[in-house]
Amino acid sequence: MSKKKEILYHVIFWLLFVGLEQLLRSITIDKNLNTTWSILQNLGFVSLELLIFYINYLFICPKTIPNKKWRLLIVAQFGLLILFPAIRFFYEEIILFKIIGYHNYDMRDLTSVYYIYDNSYYSIRIMLFSLVGYFMKYLWNTSAQVNQLTLEKKQAELLALKNQLSPHFLFNSLNGFYSDLYDTNPKVADDIMKLSEMLRYVTYESENDMVLLKDEVVFLQNYIDLFKRRFDGGVAVTFTHPHDTGMYKIPSLLLIHFLENAFKHGITDDFDSPVTISIKTEAGRLIFTTTNKYRVTQSYDEHGIGNKNISQRLSIMYPENHSLVLEQDAQYYNVTLNIPLS
Structure with missing residues (x-):
């Protein structure tokens, strides 16, 4: 209304x-x-x-x-x-x-x-x-919010159908490459396996509203590893997370948006001020933070489409029971997300 x-x-x-x-x-x-x-x-x-x-x-x-x-x-x-x-x-x-x-x-x-x-x-x-x-x-x-989410989901499904290439074909091809390179080039084979796992996760888990936190952690770790590989390890990033996340669940593909933003806009080759990603679980809640240094000429758009979509999704799923704080000073950009764990 x-x-x-x-x-x-x-x-x-x-x-x-x-x-x-x-x-x-x-x-x-x-x-x-x-x-x-x-x-x-x-x-x-x-x-x-x-x-x-x-x-x-x-x-x-x-x-x-x-x-x-x-x-x-x-x-x-x-x-x-x-x-x-x-x-x-x-x-x-x-x-x-x-x-x-x-x-x-x-x-x-x-x-x-x-x-x-x-x-x-x-x-x-x-x-x-x-x-x-x-x-x-x-x-x-x-x-109204449920109707809007239903409409957006149907639109996303239609778009996926229009652009769909058989996932089984992709997974089988990547697994074939992995087998071919396992003995001769194990590093590349390992990267192919991570890419295959990420594609599988995005393809199948994104259909669910909620996913296991441990699966989301693996997805983020694979993303970071491939990003490092892309730049021959010249990426300054630290990722901390609990080793035991139990059976906690969070909304699917929620955290990757902030990780992508940190890599896209942040300074990733400064090992004195690395991009920092942290996941904590306290009192049945998830506390997710990212901190990255950025160039003065590069400024974040806090009101971009991505952040608006995330904020809308959180408001619908956790009305009055979440916080998303975006802070920017002269050098650093910080994100703090606090949501209940299912």
């Missing part, structure tokens, strides 16, 4: 909600009430409804519903149930009383329990409206 459309829906809702509420007040309100007090009380009450609605809609719901933190959501609703009458009491019975000299409730017999109970209708009502509004927005956006 676009921001303009969302704002329009909110304006329509509040015009109808406040309009009907004011119509009801005009029918039921005591005509003998002080007019100034009535106007100020009404303005404060509507402002309080707006405040509670958007605290729930803009802060509580986005932090709890996408991450399925239902206990925290329930606790927060009870908090709003107390906050509503607390603010109303402070405004009407303290501030307005000092200004107008008029109480809304009989203060002699008023208790906090009764005041909260008497206001529960208004507080629960506005909380429910905000919850329903957020759920509608969340379902709308989720449906």
Whole structure:
């Protein structure tokens, strides 16, 4: 849902909600009430409804519903149930009383329990409206994102079919080259085997949304080895990763984008400042970092298509539960990715 459309829906809702509420007040309100007090009380009450609605809609719901933190959501609703009458009491019975000299409730017999109970209708009502509004927005956006991903996947599959050369032919050919060179030129044979493994991984594993972290690590290592081979070992790069990654899974072909960028834009022949790639697993999360020195004349495009696609993919898969930080100073470019492990 676009921001303009969302704002329009909110304006329509509040015009109808406040309009009907004011119509009801005009029918039921005591005509003998002080007019100034009535106007100020009404303005404060509507402002309080707006405040509670958007605290729930803009802060509580986005932090709890996408991450399925239902206990925290329930606790927060009870908090709003107390906050509503607390603010109303402070405004009407303290501030307005000092200004107008008029109480809304009989203060002699008023208790906090009764005041909260008497206001529960208004507080629960506005909380429910905000919850329903957020759920509608969340379902709308989720449906749109799923449809967009489905469309992009179908387009990618169609493009792959148009450009497809039988993978079995490629793998069999590479395996044949490997066998021919195994005895005479083992280094080249080893490179051919790595290339075959990479092609197999890209061809088959990319069809899956999630892959084993250990397979992704092997894929990155093979990529680095072939890149070094291409430049006769004159590549300054360090790659650290845990030796035991268990059965953790991550989105397929997620990390290669950042590795390619580091090699493409970074200075790869400076052994005093090598390209650094690091993978860590901590508390059920993946922390992936790349650091590379770059030439002053070469600047990264942080808003390029690749980064946008990665950010969109992460937002869909891990809403409110990931971080992707891209930092650039005068000499170095740093990427830090933090996502939950499956």
